[in-house]
Amino acid sequence: MSASAAILDTPSETPSLRQQAVLDAVLSLIVEGGDPLTMDAVARRASCSKETLYKWFGDRDGLLTATVRWQASRVHAGRTEIDALDAATLRKNLRDFAESWLSVIASPTSVALNRIAVAHAGSRKSNLGAIVLANGRFAIGERVKPVLEAGRAAGLLAFDDTEAAFRTFFGLVGRDIQIRLLLGDALPLDAADIGREAAHAVAQFLALYGRATP
Amino acid sequence: MSASAAILDTPSETPSLRQQAVLDAVLSLIVEGGDPLTMDAVARRASCSKETLYKWFGDRDGLLTATVRWQASRVHAGRTEIDALDAATLRKNLRDFAESWLSVIASPTSVALNRIAVAHAGSRKSNLGAIVLANGRFAIGERVKPVLEAGRAAGLLAFDDTEAAFRTFFGLVGRDIQIRLLLGDALPLDAADIGREAAHAVAQFLALYGRATP
DNA sequence: GCCGAACCGTACCGTACAGTACGGCTTAGC
């Protein structure tokens, strides 16, 4: 990768406003799908020259990487405060996580980006898959696990392995949704559905890991 | 698609031995991954001419479709006999399903094929994703659901919606495994792990849906 | 042994797309 592209090598660097506009153009093209994502199409959509694309992002891969990071940087929600954890708060927290996670994986942007990352993971080189995982599955894990542990500390949950408990939570929430969407299944899922699914998943999770309140 | 390629248009047509060899060559190339799958590479690996490929499979897409179908045709296991269903048999049946499903989604072939299908689902045209779904997620569903219903008939399980119950089963078994593998996470998962995970998932499923044995 | 069909290997064509070069426009600094 050329030295001039180093500006986006590290995730900490924030793209300039103009660069953000370019990345948004990439996102819109990705979400629209259909025709494959070409540098020409990006330049046209973003009203910039290809030369600029290459100067800023190095190559096509760098552009993709920057796009994935850019999208990821917008997803991170604020930390949850966990004090005074009673049963109702725990349930609400978990339901919020479930809902927001379902909203993410059901969004066209997430589906399209995951498709790119999955396809990319097949051809060795770069690490789009790793970035998506780090900002998706693992990021939500790191945010949910403290809540689970707080629930355990408050005597509301019982488990040995936090990671295992989270993976159960993840499975109960996600079920077959993500793979079906990735494979192109037209799974209708509006906000009401998501709310219902989230509540159902949390109820099941609590049935498995909840401690009977004394 | 040209008329001469109609031989593989319908899933019922079985490819000839030579054609099977070609499809196996495609599979081996897909699993190896790395460089993108080109018709030249297939012809070379299968020791056949590109002309033959196009005569048999119509175009690149037809070849991919035939490959996915060919792999799918090998996965279908025999039907499970469900009579005399006691708690132990039910548990064993479910564990078998869970194990075989985990073995499938953890296999390099499945991962590689799913990657192709996911990538394909982004660009409209053909239906690789649909084929994979039909022979994966939905096929296992159609095989598990009768077992669940037999369990309910025997008074061992309690649920209203068979589909919902199966989706819970699916989620408990799969958890984050498939998406992590698709995204290139090196998730170590040997036979022993699979057995343990399957048993764990079934135990959780029974905890949720099992009826206390009288 | 002869014929035709199927098929292999190779050469070939057209196109799409990554990456580069460059002329012209805009804007900032002085």
Place this chain on the structure above:
DNA sequence: GCTAAGCCGTACTGTACGGTACGGTTCGGC
């Protein structure tokens, strides 16, 4: 107002790959 930097638009290059054409070989039917 002049210069230089940054960027847009467009034109260009190289190449990889999907798809086609064709001569040579094998093989089954007669």
